Amino acid sequence: MLIIKNLHANVEGKEILKGINLEVKAGEIHAIMGPNGSGKSTLANVLAGNKGYEVTEGEIWFEGKNLLELEPEERAREGVFLAFQYPIEIPGVSNATFLKTAINEKRKHIGLPELTPKEFLDLMKEKSKILGMDDSLISRSVNVGFSGGEKKRNEIFQLLMLNPKLAILDETDSGLDIDALKIVANGVNVFHNDENAVIVVTHYQRLLNYIVPDYVHVLSKGKIVKSGGKELALELEEKGYDWITSDELESQNA
């Protein structure tokens, strides 16, 4: 589904990603872990097409398409979704209107008619129930006055509504208490099936107790320095990141 080859990217002229290689297949869950500043969020933003990040080298292929040639909205319509670390507030635009606009843009793109009001309402009810969302959150302006937890939950609500092929979760666990974490994780698990894939970007192993990854990759200084199964996350939780990043440096230096 997703193939990343030798990806290099700059932020404000500084190289943050220094040759990322990664392949994600349908049905898989990948966790990208790493210390602060390792490039995790950069990778997530580059995949979604944030213009603030400049790709200097490498390729990204998504379902056979060259992702780097596509605008953010085109990527979204092809099935890429990024759950933001810091979701944006949009005063005066209700969650419902925003989602209806987004869904219908996607449907237009794939040649489907707009959802009828009833179809849309039913879909909203079904998905908001999964996340235990209050109806008032749906009619309120996008993220305006939401708590940190409500914003993250709203990102997952958007994920469920838009039902992409690839979901990238950028530090979705940060700022969540354990109950909210479980609800959010449950939302992702309901979304996940054999035909889609999830990339979980996180600093901590905590979320991975509830969203169980098939693969864990450790990112350090812009490169994947170690990959493994879900046990790797537990090992990181226990030992921290130092042992990997220093090991890796030593082996590079050797």
Next chain:
Amino acid sequence: MNQNLSEKAKDWYLQNIDILSKRLNGSSKNLLSELREKSKKKFLELDFPNRKNEEWRFTDVTPILKHNFIPSILIDKTKFTPEEIKKYLFTGFDFYLITFVNGIFEEDLSELKNLPNGLIVGSLNKILKDKPELIHDNIDKFSSEQNIFNALNSIYAYDGFVIIADKNVVLDKPIQILFLNGNNENEVLVSPKNLIIANNNSQLSVIINYKGFGNKNYFMNSTVDVFIGESALIDYYKIQDENDDSFHIEKIDTVQNAKSIFTQFNISFGGSLVRNDINSKLAGEFTETHYYGLYLAQDNQHVSNYTFIDHAKPNCMSNELYKGILDDNSHGVFNGKIFVRPGAQKTNAYQQNKAILLSKNAKINTKPQLEIFADDVKCTHGAAVGHLDEEAEFYIRSRGVPQELAKSILIRAFAYDVIESMKIEELKEQINHIIFEKLHQVEFQNNLY
């Protein structure tokens, strides 16, 4: 600006006074003819302002002076049918309607039947003939003072709207005042003098709707004087959306007595030069004043808003929020003065001005002016100028929304807190609609179905 241009323009308008006086020869002397004589003297003393004048530093009036505008009373009337003016109105709610074409009252285009007892809505010219005593004390309180444009207004003042609410009158629906300006043959000077008197405990809602027609340039030079009695309440909507090449200068003076509440929306969309001078004097204790402004300019348009809130008494609150959207080569000016007089303790005054520039060539000058002569007051002000937030645009696009629509969503979000404060629900979407139409942006509506 060279002195010559000012002199030439003055000559032109003085010469027309004689024509006007001859034309009105038959009419007996009245308040307006007295005012005309007085204002003529003032007009002779003053010059049209140039950029050296602090209050006009950012507003270049030379484009206005290059035209020889003919006072509308001296030209043939343009006729409209009630059907034809419908497209100029704000609709979807009930309202009383009073219409002025080039500043002159049109009875056939007005709907003033069944006004509540104790409410007068009508034409200045008519009231001067029928019951001048009603407005005798208020007609010349402010409007001929201050600057040459106001003197010019008084010289050519012939008509305008008058609203008088007796005490305790509560209006059941808003009054929409349509100013339809323009012409196909002549370049017209429109010079209405307008008056609102809300006596104690009365409540009014007015929508003053400025629209343009025809292919000739025109100059709308207007004044509005507003008197608000004790515990009276006025919601005042000024919505200006005139021809792209027109000129619009207006001074609005308000006096608020104790415990009154004045809420004003000042929405500017059109015109090559728009200048608003908006002054409120808080002359009684425990008043509230809310100023909301939204201005949108594109191409080479210029929009200036000069606001002045005079806290003359203690325990008053004023809150001001102005927002500007500037595109292309347009230029916006916001000058917000708050004056707290000695003894006006426990004053609360807030001011905020925000602008977004949609192009590299758009420009804004913004100047808060706080002059505080009391020591127990709370005054804050803030100004912010920026571009549309790229991170926010990315967020919206990342959900599959095209870039143009994402921009529309952000513009709507920017204007939201001003528009949402309006109390007439049906106006909100119509104002949003004008924003998108003006910016040639895809419309983004918030209603679900």
